[in-house]
Amino acid sequence: MIFDDFSLKTLIRPVPDFPKPGVVFRDITPLFQSPRALRLVADSFIQRYVEADFSHIGAMDARGFLIGSIIAYELNKPLVLFRKQGKLPADVLAEPYQTEYGEALLEVHSDSLCEGDKVLVFDDLIATGGTLLAAARLVRRMGASVFEAAAIIDLPELGGSERLADAGIPTFALTAFALDER
Template sequence: MSFDEAACKALIRPVVGFPKPGVVFRDITPLFQSPRAMRMVVDAFVERYVESPVTHIGAMDARGFLIGAVVAHELNKPLILFRKKGKLPADVLSEGYQTEYGEAFLEVHADSLCEGDSLVLFDDLIATGGTLIAATHLARRMGAHVQEAAAIIDLPELGGAARLRQAGVPVHCLTAFTLDEQ
């Protein structure tokens, strides 16, 4: 089944004023409630990475887990979880970053990647790029190479994809929304 961008975009619900006034939240819940749309999204990512030199899949807390876990399973690759502060039980590496709403910390188990590993980082969307840049810094601290940052949605006006590219990380998104697009 080929990827139908228009069909997937139609299932991404805009929620105006969430989590604060002036924000249009892009809710991917309806997309995951459609087996056809979920299959299109997964197939598009699997097709892109099936022949790549990627050794691991990294997934961002929490919505990145939804797609990252399925893609890791389909590609038979280890899944690395990048979590919000205080959620991982063993020794962690931590990285602070700025979000659209303030400051946050991202953590990963300190033994999850090794020198020479290569990974794709998954999140549901790219806004300011803070989470994915923090994950890139954590992966690099362990000696791993970030092959690409991948997401279902890009919000290009917020500049996250551009920041990732400036940090040396290629970006692949299935669709994009402008800030005023409903």
């Protein structure tokens, strides 16, 4: 990694009691307000994946789009958008999933991937793993496979990275936070 875990953590703002009481939201917007920090984060992922054997980057709505698109551009890989329900204009495949706050539906254009494609799925955060697991199920429904799930932040106490591992999906995150860590 290009910079240490501590300096990355200082750029992620804890927002207590958002979106509901008892939750500490990990806000990555300060990271995007620093051109140097954004470059360091993007470069960390680019260095990790520059020689990796995958064909596409799948980015999760909405914060996963921010870094996922930069990585796709820099690595010259096609970008597949995984969106919240009702946001895509053409034929979609949909997959229900559980979040830490309730249920949701993830969609992807049905022609986004082909059999044999290998996808790096990307989000800003791994919490319960619901979004990334739903994306993995969609990827598999199109005959493709998941290369790895990547995120800026992991919240290991919520079990998402463990659920992904149990599903045979390796994970990578630049940093991790304990639930009570400020």
